[in-house]
Amino acid sequence: MEYNKLVAVSGLSGLFELISSKNDGAIVRSLNDKTTKFASSRIHQFSHLESIEIYTIRDNVNLAEVFNAMKADGTALPDVKDDKAIKAYFQKVYPDMDFDRVYTSDMKKIVKWFDLLQKNNIEVKLTEAEEEAAAEEETPAPEVKETPxxxxxxxxxxxxxxxxxxxxxxxxxxxxxxxxxxxxxxxx
Structure with a gap:
């Protein structure tokens, strides 16, 4: 299973692997219980994990960066029922996060999703196209002089x-x- 095929589906808890998409929805497989189901686009919205960004005090960062910081820290995940413990965990693991705009409920989701990724042995990495785009943003493009x-x-x-x-x-x-x-x- 690859990170770029994972989606969050509104109204359904957990993460899902996108198996196939159709005009009126998608066929998804749950990472929790491995059940496959059809999710209608009339009822649900789909968010690819690669496209989710987190507010920071600087520029927004991709969710994959937060997951990688959580993995690198190695600290045990906090209990999702304890709001103070979750906020303290993210202040330690990712202190650049904008805690005024990232709600505790969002942090709970991140912890739950990270736990699911760890249980399913999914490597968190962005696709090459997004990595190249990020690299292009960091290095300035050479100036090209055009003659009219x-x-x-x-x-x-x-x-x-x-x-x-x-x-x-x-x-x-x-x-x-x-x-x-x-x-x-x-x-x-």
Whole structure:
């Protein structure tokens, strides 16, 4: 099972592996009990774990960074029923988190999800495309000097110029008229 196939489904607890998607929903497999079910998109919303970001005091970070910090810390996970213990845990593990905007309920979800990932031996890593995009953001792109191309007069500009000079404005032929002329030429 890969991290990039995991989704959170609104209204359903836990995490799910996205097996297949359809126009009206998706087929998902629960990480808790390995049951497979259809989740309708009319009732549920799907959030890929890779797309979830966490508020920090600097820039928002991907949820995978928080999971990796939790894994690197190695501290035992707090009891999800103890709000103070959860907040203290995240203050120790990820102190850059913006605790005014990240609610305790969100922190509880993160702890539950991390526990599920650990139980299912899922390696938390972003896909290569997202890693490359993050690397491009960190390194500035070299400046490219462009030489301006010679300007071509468009039909709209020539009409504007004629209108300002007081000449009558000629309208461009409509597409239908051009199509009729082309069809007439083919007949001849």
């Amino acid at each position: 191309a010679p300007a071509k007069k468009s039909a709209a500009k020539t009409q504007e110029a004629a209108a300002t000079e007081g000449e009558p404005v000629k309208k461009a032929p409509a597409k239908k008229a051009a199509a009729k002329k082309a069809a007439k030429k083919k007949e001849d």
